[in-house]
Amino acid sequence: MDRPKEIIAWGRAPILLVAGLAVMAHVFPELSDRLVYDRRAVLAGEFWRILTAPLAHFSAGHLFWNLLALVAAGLAIHQAGFKGFGPAFVFAAATPGVVFLAVCPEMERYGGLSGPATAAAAFFCLKHILETEKNQAMWLIILLLMAAKIVAEAAVDAPIFARGGETPFRPLPSAHILGSLGALGAVWRSRLKPPFSGAPGACLNRGQND
Template sequence: MNAERPAAGLSAVLRSLNGDRGYGIALLGVCAVFAASELGGEAARNALSFDRSALTAGEWWRVLTAHFVHLGAEHALLNGLGVVLMWALFARDYSPSRWATIYFAACLAVSAGLWWLNAEVAWYVGASGALHGVMSAGTLAHLKRRDLDGWILAAFIVGKLAYEQLAGSMPFAGGANTIVDAHLYGAIGGLATALVLKPAAHSLYSAR
């Protein structure tokens, strides 16, 4: 009986973080993709980044692959932590296929925004823009269900995006290498996609 209590407690913690059963395995898989791309080093960054001249030459895959490679190990780790946070907050809000649709739509929105609206940006890598799409889509799901934290999440993301547009990158974001417009484009792409997708019907709190 006593031996079962720690196991039950661990199971409850994992579920509260959306890390139980297949969710935990899927999260490890996503993090492994980030790690694998980092193992490719400079060669992977050069081959997969958003590169304006390469895109002009027809290397169209870069509009998606740029969001899976990073500036270095620290950048990959920060994006990985972002994935873990988004996972803990939102993983159960949509089905896996709908989350994939949202993420890839956010990737495309970031690339399209940079291409058409930020001609000065010649090169870009990282998942932060697409993760803002995940955050906006997850927040919308919470608002649709009238979850208690929906408006708090909405105020946070709107405030963060407004701050970045007015004052530049957040103090903890790493400064000059952050392209804040990518966050805005990703958030818009994720939100627009989520508007036409049905989220999970259950409340975040009742599900846990």
């Protein structure tokens, strides 16, 4: 089946770039402070924070678990040859900040790659379920476990894996849900068949031959 061309390419280089920037932001707290979503700063005109917030993390554990999930799932997507994840990553990275700014005035600070990491894991599982015949039950179980983790963290209002260290933080199930929605939308788009394919004149020739 013909697939739409990727608007945003995904591969090893983007994965390593995002991981490197996140590590750099954690090593240099001043940089992290300039990247994190800060509602007052955004309203004062620092709109880039909506896009850069995922690069800021609140503890080494927070960074470790997010990078572990994102890099593992991202490299798996690349290795499997699954196309179309780039838009899902951008959606998962940018949408939470927009949503929090619009409808969550109590949300003063936000950061972390958990949304994009969730998007990557969900995208990989969905692609396996829909495009391969191998271990479909296993990938479905993983998706269900991911959903259970989101529900559990929302119920206890604490992260299951990452810990806040000196800077306590709360999990944001909404960011994980948005990441999952981004993955679902990207998988749906990647499975769309263009109305016409082949050479530029193929559709004209097809009409003449009918």
